[in-house]
Amino acid sequence: MNGLKDAGHLFRFAGLFVVAFLVFLLVRGYVVPKTFGQYGHYRGAAIGEIAQHPVKFAGHQTCEGCHSDIADTKTKGAHAHVNCEACHGALFERLPAPAQPKGNLYERFVALIVPPAPPDAPLLLHADDPATVTPVKPDTLVLCARCHTASAAKPKGFPQVDPAVHMGGVPCETCHNPHSPAMGSDAAASPATGGAK
Amino acid sequence: MNISRRHLLILLPAAAVAWKYVEAGTPEASPNYQMSEHWWGMLINIPKCIGCGNCVRACATENDVPDGNFRTWVERYHVTDTNLTTPEVISPDGGKEGFPVAQEDAGKYFFVPKMCNHCADSPCTQVCPVGATFISPDGVVLIDQTYCLGCGYCVQACPYGCRYLHPTKHVADKCTLCYHRITKGLTTACCEACPTGARQLADLKNPNDPIHEFLKTHPVQVLKPQMATGAKAYYYGLDGSVR
Numbered sequence: 001m002n003g004l005k006d007a008g009h010l011f012r013f014a015g016l017f018v019v020a021f022l023v024f025l026l027v028r029g030y031v032v033p034k035t036f037g038q039y040g041h042y043r044g045a046a047i048g049e050i051a052q053h054p055v056k057f058a059g060h061q062t063c064e065g066c067h068s069d070i071a072d073t074k075t076k077g078a079h080a081h082v083n084c085e086a087c088h089g090a091l092f093e094r095l096p097a098p099a100q101p102k103g104n105l106y107e108r109f110v111a112l113i114v115p116p117a118p119p120d121a122p123l124l125l126h127a128d129d130p131a132t133v134t135p136v137k138p139d140t141l142v143l144c145a146r147c148h149t150a151s152a153a154k155p156k157g158f159p160q161v162d163p164a165v166h167m168g169g170v171p172c173e174t175c176h177n178p179h180s181p182a183m184g185s186d187a188a189a190s191p192a193t194g195g196a197k
Numbered sequence: 198m199n200i201s202r203r204h205l206l207i208l209l210p211a212a213a214v215a216w217k218y219v220e221a222g223t224p225e226a227s228p229n230y231q232m233s234e235h236w237w238g239m240l241i242n243i244p245k246c247i248g249c250g251n252c253v254r255a256c257a258t259e260n261d262v263p264d265g266n267f268r269t270w271v272e273r274y275h276v277t278d279t280n281l282t283t284p285e286v287i288s289p290d291g292g293k294e295g296f297p298v299a300q301e302d303a304g305k306y307f308f309v310p311k312m313c314n315h316c317a318d319s320p321c322t323q324v325c326p327v328g329a330t331f332i333s334p335d336g337v338v339l340i341d342q343t344y345c346l347g348c349g350y351c352v353q354a355c356p357y358g359c360r361y362l363h364p365t366k367h368v369a370d371k372c373t374l375c376y377h378r379i380t381k382g383l384t385t386a387c388c389e390a391c392p393t394g395a396r397q398l399a400d401l402k403n404p405n406d407p408i409h410e411f412l413k414t415h416p417v418q419v420l421k422p423q424m425a426t427g428a429k430a431y432y433y434g435l436d437g438s439v440r
Contacts, residue, residue, distance in 0.1 A: 033344075042331035046341035047232070053377035056259045057386045082392045086251055090258050090386075120261075146295055147249045147392055153273055153299035153306035154247050158393075 054120070056090040058127040059083075066130070070179055077180025078159075087143055087178065091126030093133050098122070140172035230380045235335040236402040237315060237374055238429030239385075240411060243436075245395035246308040248273055253293040255390030259375060266361045267291040268372040269312035269387055276438045277304040284438040309432075309439050310396060312387070313338060313359040313372035314420060317427030321351040321360060321371075330369065336401070336429065337374045345369050356424050374398075401429070 038044030063084040064071040074080050085091075097120070102108060126133040141163075150160035161167075167175075175183055200208070248271055256262060256269045271292030275285040289296065292308075299306050315338050322330050322338060329345035332338050340351075345368035352360040352369060363370040375385035383389070384398045399408035411417075411433070418435040419428040432439075 036328070039334055040331055041328040043328070043341050043344055046331075046344065047333050047339065047376075049341075049343075050339055050373055050376050051230075051380045053260075053373075055378055055381065055383065057255060057378075057383075057389045059378075059383045059389060079392075081394055083389050085255070086390045086392045090255070146251075147247055149298065151248075151296070151298045152301045153275075153296060153308070155244055158247055 054123045056092050056123065056125070057085050058090070058125055060085065062127045073177070073179045077177075078182055079179060087138055088135055089138075091133055091135050092123045094121040095124055096121065140178060141169070144172040144176075144178070230382075232334040234402060235379075235400050236429075237336045237379060238399045238401050238408070238431060239312065239315070239374070240397040240399050240408055240417075241310055241430060241432050242395045242397070243307055243309060243432060243434035245393045246271070246310055247393055247395075248292060248296045248308040249392060250292045250295045251390040251392060252310060252387035252396060253291050255386040256372075257293070259378075259386035260373070262370075263364050266364070266370070268359075268370070269310060271296075272309045272311060273299075273306060274309060274436065274438060275299070275304050275306050276436065281436075281438045305436075307434075307436060309435075310387075311357065311359070311420075312430060313355075313374070314357055314426065314428035314430040315372075315374055317429065319426055320354040320356060320424070324350040324354040326350065333376075337376050337379075338371070339373055339376060340369050340371060342366060342368045342370070356421050356426065357428075399429075399431070 033043045033045065035044035035046075036042065039047075060083040067084075070084075074082075100116075103111065124133055126135060145163050147158075148160055150162050154160055172178065250271060252269055253267065253271060256267075257264075260268060262268050269291075270288055272286050272288045273292070273296050275287075287296065296308075315332075315336060317332065317336065319332060319338050322332055325331075326348065327344060327346055329342075330338065330340045330351055342363075347362060347367045347369065349362055349369065352362060355371075360369055360371045362368070375383070375387075378385060379398065385396075388396045388398050397408070400406045401408065408431075412431065415433050417431040417433050419431060420435075420439070421428070
């Protein structure tokens with residue numbers, strides 16, 4: 001063992017390495033998120049977090065659940081494949097954001113350096129509370145013109161009119177039922193009534 | 198079970214650490230959604246697009262996209278008879294409020310909706326230095342905004358210009374293919390709002406998805422195929438002048 005007589009400094013040095021490695025593992029275990037590497041070189045839990053974002057466009061299936069009369073009218077007409085929210089938009093209201101808990105000392109310290117993003121305001125959808133969140137009837141002069149104003153850029157087979165010549169300021173729904181726009185069809189020229197059945 | 202004061206003192210910190218993870222919880226996607234059963238893409242049918250801007254507005258509403266930035270936008274191309282290399286391209290405010298009326302002339306016009314191509318081999322995810330952006334097991338390129346540093350490498354790397362730095366969050370932002378919707382069985386906001394069916398969400402792993410029949414029977418193209426990005430936004434009727 002004479003050869004190792006003067007090797008004490010090497011063992012101490014090796015010990016230092018071991019300690020440093022253990023400290024590295026400890027710190028790494030704390031700062032690397034638990035799900036990092038679950039599916040790849042990223043935080044696996046992020047997928048679930050993104051999937052939890054609130055939905056605003058309820059989807060035409062949701063609308064048709066209550067407004068089956070409109071859905072029936074639509075299936076007969078040229079707008080059969082135009083979804084409800086293409087014209088009516090997403091019907092929702094933002095509720096006031098709840099007060100955020102202040103967090104512990106460490107979290108408050110971090111918040112001082114990196115101000116956290118303001119929390120998303122909770123949403124209330126028309127589909128969840130139709131009495132509170134009430135739709136605004138779209139102005140057909142604006143709404144219909146978005147798609148049907150004549151332009152050489154649009155596909156040739158798409159129905160297009162020059163608004164100034166075609167109706168001269170008369171709202172479109174005077175002659176056309178937006179839910180089934182062809183004139184002369186049984187639904188045409190009747191007011192576009194809504195309301196849940 | 199007898200717990201001495203000594204044992205309690207040892208157990209308490211361990212319990213505190215454990216409770217932290219209980220509180221944090223593990224966010225779950227929709228309970229009936231299996232990532233391994235899907236591979237998402239998009240079909241864009243150019244001859245059907247009328248340039249109404251519904252998709253751009255719907256996307257901005259659904260995803261709180263800040264003004265002046267776009268997760269999806271529409272470009273209008275004007276190609277004169279013989280000149281394919283320098284088309285006139287306009288996209289006023291991303292096509293959000295539609296396009297000015299075009300007059301008949303010798304050229305041809307068409308609209309090209311653009312969005313993240315959710316590339317299978319995307320350059321944007323490869324350059325991220327921290328692992329904040331990735332392609333999910335179901336084929337959607339996403340950003341972990343709690344992890345993103347906002348360095349902007351991915352914004353530069355995207356050959357399609359589909360990413361931007363969020364002006365208030367100071368992190369990268371992009372189309373998520375409405376991941377919060379498609380995992381719940383809904384279609385994307387842009388597809389929901391498109392009045393002509395020019396955009397269709399496609400599940401390439403679902404054998405019953407009409408995309409398979411369409412891809413079999415129609416000539417389709419992806420943008421910049423020479424980049425070998427594995428783009429999954431399939432364009433039908435794409436003109437050679439589109440870049």
